[in-house]
Amino acid sequence: MTNKHAGASPSKVADPGLAERGRCKIDWAESRMPVLMALREEHARLQSLKGMRIAGCLHVTKETAVLVETLLAAGAEISWSGCNPLSTQDDVAAALAAAGVSIYAWHGMNVEEFYWCIDRTLDFKPTLTLDDGADLIFSVHNRHPHLIAGIVGGTEETTTGIHRLRAMAADGALKYPVVAVNDAETKWDFDNVYGTGQSSLDGIIRATSVLLAGKNFVVAGYGHCGKGCAMRAAGLGASVIATEIKATAALKATLDGHRVMTMDEAAAVGDIFITATGMKDVIVKRHFEVMRDGAIVCNTGHYDCEINIGDLASLSTGKREIRDNCEEYTLRDGRRIYLLAQGRLVNLAAAEGHPSEVMDMSFANQFLSMVRLAREGRDLVADVHDIPESQDQYIAGIKLRTMGMSLDVLTDEQARYADDYSAGT
Ligand code: 9W4
Numbered sequence: 023m024t025n026k027h028a029g030a031s032p033s034k035v036a037d038p039g040l041a042e043r044g045r046c047k048i049d050w051a052e053s054r055m056p057v058l059m060a061l062r063e064e065h066a067r068l069q070s071l072k073g074m075r076i077a078g079c080l081h082v083t084k085e086t087a088v089l090v091e092t093l094l095a096a097g098a099e100i101s102w103s104g105c106n107p108l109s110t111q112d113d114v115a116a117a118l119a120a121a122g123v124s125i126y127a128w129h130g131m132n133v134e135e136f137y138w139c140i141d142r143t144l145d146f147k148p149t150l151t152l153d154d155g156a157d158l159i160f161s162v163h164n165r166h167p168h169l170i171a172g173i174v175g176g177t178e179e180t181t182t183g184i185h186r187l188r189a190m191a192a193d194g195a196l197k198y199p200v201v202a203v204n205d206a207e208t209k210w211d212f213d214n215v216y217g218t219g220q221s222s223l224d225g226i227i228r229a230t231s232v233l234l235a236g237k238n239f240v241v242a243g244y245g246h247c248g249k250g251c252a253m254r255a256a257g258l259g260a261s262v263i264a265t266e267i268k269a270t271a272a273l274k275a276t277l278d279g280h281r282v283m284t285m286d287e288a289a290a291v292g293d294i295f296i297t298a299t300g301m302k303d304v305i306v307k308r309h310f311e312v313m314r315d316g317a318i319v320c321n322t323g324h325y326d327c328e329i330n331i332g333d334l335a336s337l338s339t340g341k342r343e344i345r346d347n348c349e350e351y352t353l354r355d356g357r358r359i360y361l362l363a364q365g366r367l368v369n370l371a372a373a374e375g376h377p378s379e380v381m382d383m384s385f386a387n388q389f390l391s392m393v394r395l396a397r398e399g400r401d402l403v404a405d406v407h408d409i410p411e412s413q414d415q416y417i418a419g420i421k422l423r424t425m426g427m428s429l430d431v432l433t434d435e436q437a438r439y440a441d442d443y444s445a446g447t
Contacts, residue, residue: 050084061420070396078102089388108129202406208418289313318359321363
């Protein structure tokens with residue numbers, strides 16, 4: 023598995039023979055990621071990351087590979103590991119290794135191997151860290167503090183990671199500046215609504231091939247993810263029912279054209295249930311007890327405890343895997359309930375996560391944050407920093423241009439009118 027031949031960087035992947043298939047996937051993602059490709063062209067010319075050594079710990083997917091190769095094109099040296107043992111695509115890892123990238127990632131690695139891989143990426147003494155889950159930043163601070171002096175800054179992709187880093191900064195324990203990529207509007211808004219919306223429906227359809235039209239589709243939680251799922255299910259002809267604990271969110275669901283009920287009411291009429299709340303025990307025993315024969319239940323929230331699978335099992339006389347990612351539970355009275363992807367995130371386990379077009383903007387934020395840190399990281403204090411609004415507008419502007427759309431621009435007179443406070447309104 024270890025690859026160390028002349029001209030190549032050290033790496034460890036599952037099977038170097040998968041490189042050609044991985045390269046096809048990367049080429050496909052490139053063709054759907056016009057913002058990163060535009061940034062690649064510009065920053066290859068500028069060599070904005072020349073002299074930077076970037077250690078990255080991020081899901082090894084085809085979209086991540088496009089980010090890695092954009093960082094390389096901008097002049098950076100790279101060393102990479104995966105941030106979740108189950109998300110690494112071995113063919114993509116093999117393609118990156120074949121292209122000379124120093125990468126340590128294989129699907130299904132154990133915890134010890136996970137940290138071994140992170141430590142290899144730190145061997146080359148990075149000047150920047152790029153994280154999803156903050157494992158690199160924590161590893162540097164807790165196990166390799168001697169590296170801190172050479173690190174200009176880092177980025178963090180996730181809400182959970184950023185939350186922990188803010189706590190660290192409040193205690194004075196964070197020793198270099200970190201940019202909170204998740205908080206960019208071009209990241210969380212598009213990931214959650216359009217990314218989760220499409221990929222969750224994709225996961226349900228791949229796992230069941232069920233017709234959505236005419237079905238009662240119950241969305242638990244009308245936050246951004248729930249809204250995205252509701253919108254796409256409605257688009258396929260389903261009748262959407264939202265359940266909520268928050269009045270304003272429930273009102274939005276109603277005005278978006280959906281029915282609102284409690285889960286106790288929805289349980290008896292739903293055909294397909296998806297949880298997107300971030301809370302445990304959203305669907306429990308008393309709900310399974312009244313569900314229709316054939317009901318389909320799945321989760322797209324971050325934690326896999328939204329559906330109480332223990333309750334479902336306790337009501338069942340048996341279960342079998344009837345299709346990939348689809349388990350049939352038979353209840354004592356003969357009703358059948360179908361659980362998708364074992365209650366894990368259906369969009370990741372049964373489909374491919376966010377489409378490349380959505381990751382394009384998330385990773386453009388990662389890339390531009392690396393460029394910002396290379397330029398001004400030494401002037402930033404050791405704290406968690408937001409992405410400037412101008413970066414969001416810049417990324418959204420490129421995306422629109424690549425889609426062939428243009429924006430109106432205020433005339434000077436209109437700009438003066440907007441700022442004028444002399445004549446009242
Ligand atoms: N993927 C993931 C995690 C767990 C998991 C057992 C078989 C997140 C963001 C991006 O977490 C990610 N468990 C699986 S599959 C699986 C996949 N199992 C459990 O039963 C299946 C993950 C970001 N992203 C996209 O969304 C698209 N491209 C990206 O880079 C990727 C992966």
